[in-house]
Amino acid sequence: MSRKLRYAFIYIFLTIGAIVSVFPFFWMIVGSTNTSVDVIKGKLTFGSQLTTNFKNLWDNYNLGGILLNSIKISIFVVVFSLIVSSMAGYGFELYSSKARNRIYSMILVTLMIPFAALMVPLFRLMNFLNLIDSHWGVILPMIPSVFLVFFFRQNFSQYPKEIIMAARVDGANELRIFFSIVLPSMRSTYAAGAIYAFMTSWNAYLWPLVIIQGERNKTIVLMISNLASGYTPDFGVVMMAVVIATLPMLIVFFSLQRYFVQGVLGSVKQ
């Protein structure tokens, strides 16, 4: 009896937790179909403003262009940072030497440093390179990801060395071994890494806020922040923008859940 009661409490507790976690998503979708007043009053039923809010966002706030900006930045960051970090992870793991191991631990320490500490010199550097208010100014500093180097090194350490040895005996060059043998067989690792890079670049706020100044180059996150902090924000439109910014993440999450969790958590040994 007390056992049953205990389980009842556990289920109630977990269900409350689950509802609290999911409710804002529900409310966000409901909100995108309502007027500004209804959103701010906390209306909980679907309204009829879905197309109005979307059209407003598309026509008056250049949603299409802004989405393209976000997509462009994310794609470049994902592709470059996967190549650069996975090569580095491979290099540190397979050709370990005293000097490189020392460099590796020095690099890891930088994970502790808050981005705000790098912001000022980076801003001046970008100014010097004439990259203020450009997408490359946003992309470049996001490419070298220490976290991903760590992530890839951990995963490459489980790669069977015999395969690499066999390829060497066959006379394959080291770069070829990496790109045409190791890389294709580590798809799930790359998927998880890509999700991590996509999350960080799509959701980035502080650095784009510093670099991007004109309306034309804004990302979806900057747009949401802007929309919501005006004097008389239209909260239905804001909700719509929040839904659109969150949707790609939800899709990736539900279609690739296993890789997603792996990518977000990094390489805590499972």
Next chain:
Amino acid sequence: MPRQRKKIGIERSWNRWGWIFISLILIGIAVFIFYPIVYSLYLSTFSTRGFLKTFVGFGNYLRLLKDSYFMLALKNVLTILVVQVPIMLFLSLIFATLLNDPKLKFKGVYRTALFLPAVTSLVAYTILFRMMFSNEGLINNFLMTIGIVKEPIRWLLDPFWAKVTLIIALTWRWTGYNMMFYLAGLQNIPSEIYEAAEIDGATKTTQFFKITVPLLRPIILFTTITSTIGTLQLFDEPMNLAAGVVTGSSVGPGNSLLTPSVYIYNVCFKYSPNFGYASAISYVIVMIAAVLAFIQFKVAGEQK
């Protein structure tokens, strides 16, 4: 002898490949991480206003001690650190422990639901919370309907409640995220240990504190350190929770949402820019993060 020479040749080419593979990241890190770290240390000894750059030595650091905004920003994040991080990590641990029960049903559904907040962008969820916690908004309606409060709580208009809102929002966003780390850790604890404890008559609470917590210590330490660093760096949430709610230059009511990162941003881009002073602030934050991480390591290590 020729054999020996060949081996050395291979090792040398080996070493060269090692450098080739890491060369790109080394360039990236040198330019975008190491250079900024060193340069901001140099910059922190200057006071820069526009084109004027005067050497002040430790002057910026001394000025920080007397800067009431900086002290307030520090106090704000430390308050959140002391209140929010333990609540969140404890909740994460409870959820993980409950979900690790092999007899529990709908495990996957609960896990997915609890993790879902970790999917959102920090700006998006903050704005969502800002709307939910508006004065005549959803949360106040709900609280008044079920009769917990008679008058609406001034969530984002009162310094105390603004901080509470931030703490609730942060806990919503990160509890499931941290839970996943604990779940991964719990899977490495063999269930026999719990079964043996059960036979010895240990209650679930005893099992939690005597088995789960000690065995998860490394992961608890890891999540504590990452949460500490994250809290000290808070930017997206306070910036967006405060925007538009209170007019003027205050970050949240009575600057209750001012954090060091927001202050750095304001010193650089909002007030008359002083990059030297901003660099000094960021260095102090790095130091505090390092000291706190060190203390946490020590505490976790000593309790063995």
